[in-house]
Amino acid sequence: MKEVVNKEILKWLDVEIIYPILDSSWVSPVQCVSKKGGVTVVSNDNNGLIPTPRKDNFPLPFIDQMLDRLARKAFYYFLNRFSGYNQIAIALNDKEKTTFTCPYGAFAFR
Structure with a gap:
């Protein structure tokens, strides 16, 4: 999980979505949550951690079904996890x- 967090932190720093912050009274720890249909880690009887596959409760439709649904529509949109959720304007005094804090330091969103 540390490797995943580090990769995301570096990516967000590179595109200036976040910035390092030294002192803040508003700090939340990072919470890592596995994707639906991915692998989750569970404890076994010996207090060891083992990866376990998870069922995808929200599978994506087949591409031909998606194209049929979109073909006659006037409007449609697409949000991806990287740019879609990071376009909310934040007032300067609320940044x-x-x-949030993680093993690599404390950061705030721009």
Whole structure:
């Protein structure tokens, strides 16, 4: 999980979505959650951690079904996890409130 967090932090720093912050009274720890249909880690009887596959409760439709649904529509949109959720304007005096901490430091969203 540390490797995943590090990769995301570096990517967000590179495109200036986040910035390092030294002092904030609004700090939340990072919570890692596995994707639906991915692998989750569970404890076994010996207190060891083992990866376990998860069932996809929300499978994507087949591409031909999607194209049939979109073909006659006037409007449609697409949001991806990287750019879609990171386009919310934050007031300057509220940026500190977005501070989160992880093993690599404390960061806030721009």
